[in-house]
Amino acid sequence: GDSVTQMEGPVTLSEEAFLTINCTYTATGYPSLFWYVQYPGEGLQLLLKATKADDKGSNKGFEATYRKETTSFHLEKGSVQVSDSAVYFCALSERYGGSQGNLIFGKGTKLSVKP
Amino acid sequence: EPEVTQTPSHQVTQMGQEVILRCVPISNHLYFYWYRQILGQKVEFLVSFYNNEISEKSEIFDDQFSVERPDGSNFTLKIRSTKLEDSAMYFCASSEALWQRLHFGNGTRLTVT
Numbered sequence: 001g002d003s004v005t006q007m008e009g010p011v012t013l014s015e016e017a018f019l020t021i022n023c024t025y026t027a028t029g030y031p032s033l034f035w036y037v038q039y040p041g042e043g044l045q046l047l048l049k050a051t052k053a054d055d056k057g058s059n060k061g062f063e064a065t066y067r068k069e070t071t072s073f074h075l076e077k078g079s080v081q082v083s084d085s086a087v088y089f090c091a092l093s094e095r096y097g098g099s100q101g102n103l104i105f106g107k108g109t110k111l112s113v114k115p
Numbered sequence: 116e117p118e119v120t121q122t123p124s125h126q127v128t129q130m131g132q133e134v135i136l137r138c139v140p141i142s143n144h145l146y147f148y149w150y151r152q153i154l155g156q157k158v159e160f161l162v163s164f165y166n167n168e169i170s171e172k173s174e175i176f177d178d179q180f181s182v183e184r185p186d187g188s189n190f191t192l193k194i195r196s197t198k199l200e201d202s203a204m205y206f207c208a209s210s211e212a213l214w215q216r217l218h219f220g221n222g223t224r225l226t227v228t
Contacts, residue, residue: 044219
């Protein structure tokens, strides 16, 4: 079945460091790919998405490119801030059969940014 | 921005007891979901709900679980006889239409003792 694998955390970085959180997926069709973020004490929020191969999703300085050849959707940010400290979830959603667009999540990667 | 609200934020219950987790989706949304995350594990889909009926459910969503939209605003998840392994964070979500962005609540942490 479909699945999402993302790098284990926690990830600890200094402010202004470069961030990469790896995400790879397994899917039978042509999924849409997402990154969700969960700030402390809050719910999951959509950070960015990409719906087809070679699409780049971007938001708040974060970017991820849908790579079909490597089945990857790595999250990157050039210069992290303390306020980026959160748990980041990679997810996919696939349209096939009777699927109602349900999300399949990775385990989440906790990011801590130190001043 | 409108929010999905969940209550309570933390629920402690004894094994075998019934528990109801409550959610108020965004008012004009039509699709409703429950997900759960066992500590240290993935966020897992439980069930989706549309037009007053379940549209899809996972294998986790067995006869112990039920969902209801009792009054047009609340969306509830009931666990009839809780087990220790039901301890998890439960997230409610809603969306305006199929394949549209899911809006998540802050979650209810359920602890079964």
